[in-house]
Amino acid sequence: MPALRITGMLLVACLLSPGIAAANEERAVKLPQTMQAAAIDRAGGPEVVTLHTLPVPKPAADEVLVAVNTAGVAIWDVGLRRHPQSIKHSAFPLVLGTDGAGIVAAVGAKVQGFKVGDQVYSYSWDNPHGGFYAEYVAVPAERVGHLPSGISLREAGAIATTGLTAIQGIDDYAEMVGYYVDKSGAEHGFLLSAETPNSIDYPGSTGTQAAGINNSGQIVGHYLNQVGGGKHGFLYEVRSSAVTSCSIPCSFDFPGSILTIAYGINTSGQIVGEYYDQAGNEHGFLYSGYTISGGSLSGGSFNSIDYPNAKGTSVKGINDKSQMVGHYFDTAGAAHAFIYSGWTLTGGTLGGGVSSSFDYPNASDTRAYDVNNSGQIVGIYYDKAGIEHGFLRMPQ
Secondary structure, eight states, X not given: OOEEEEETTEEEEEOOOTTOOOOSSSSBOOOOSEEEEEEESSSOSGGGEEEEEEEOOOOOTTEEEEEEEEEEEOHHHHHHHHOGGGSSOOOSSEEOOSEEEEEEEEEOTTOXXXXXXXXXXXXXXXXXXXXXXXXXXXXXXXXEEEOOTTOOHHHHXXXXXXXXXXXXXXXXXXXXXXXXXXXXXXXXXXXXXXXEEEEEOOTTOSEEEEEEEOTTOEEEEEEEOSSTTOEEEEEEETTOOOTTTTSXXXXXXXTTOSEEEEEEEOTTOOEEEEEEOTTOOEEEEEEEEEEEETTEEEEEEEEEEOOTTOSEXXXXXXXXXXXXXXXEEOTTSOEEEEEEEEEEEETTEEEEEEEEEEOOTTOSEEEEEEEOTTOOEEEEEEOTTOOEEEEEEOOO
């Protein structure tokens, strides 16, 4: 039976799921139909949190099912216990808990980079499947990470939300952009300039991430809309106050896509990222030649980018030397970094150039995140033990 342990100032719920271990199957182990969970049936004090027997959640195609070892307990959980109506998915019984750590028990059909038996940590705010005060939790794969080196499952259970401040881009003026998660679990973009942080939020969105910035102060990223939670790209011109500019972030989407995420922008304003088509397949993109008028983007051309024979492609960075970097997934689901060089734009159509793949030596997964004008590439890789590391690749 799950036990609640209190250690000093850190509250951690240790939920030990019996019988969970790595299996020969890649995407799932044999799972029980029900689980124990600490849930509430009404708003109130600590007394309303009681043990429930609930169905084990079924992960969607883009989700991971985690057998919870440790759940973080934080002040915002108290707020939800007292005011559950403050979130969208507040139906009773409501399982609390916004972060935790455990072992992957199943992965959705479209999930890449995780397998059954992996030790992971995660967070998820307003999760429709319920929170981490349970033996199992289903969360979006993009909110799951492999356990950092030297961190135990018990320690990792308390860091997923509080540790979520990520710097994702920097320009030549040492201005940095990224995102952070506030105490309610909401994501906000930020710009750190002259040692002063400023939040970036797309108007009316439920979450914003800033990912890239160029030397003109143009910032790109993505936001979540209020209806359906769809992701859309945005361009924000931080150094402009003209009403005709994108001084209020301008939204854009790859035509016909169900999801668009922008990651990088160069000095010319060319934007790269990824999108998902109607079938849920992942592709990279280049957006260029647009105009900004009346506070919105118009015209321009979108070009889809797919690494040859890949299962999915994401473009993360672009420089001013006709080079893009990113990663692709092979048919077995492993990620490989790539660089796309020497391409040209003719009448808005992308053509030519050479794509070449590379992997960090002896890595199980390699992903390139950005490239500068000297051709230096940065990214991450996972070693054979599943531990994440950063890398710098010099021009070849």
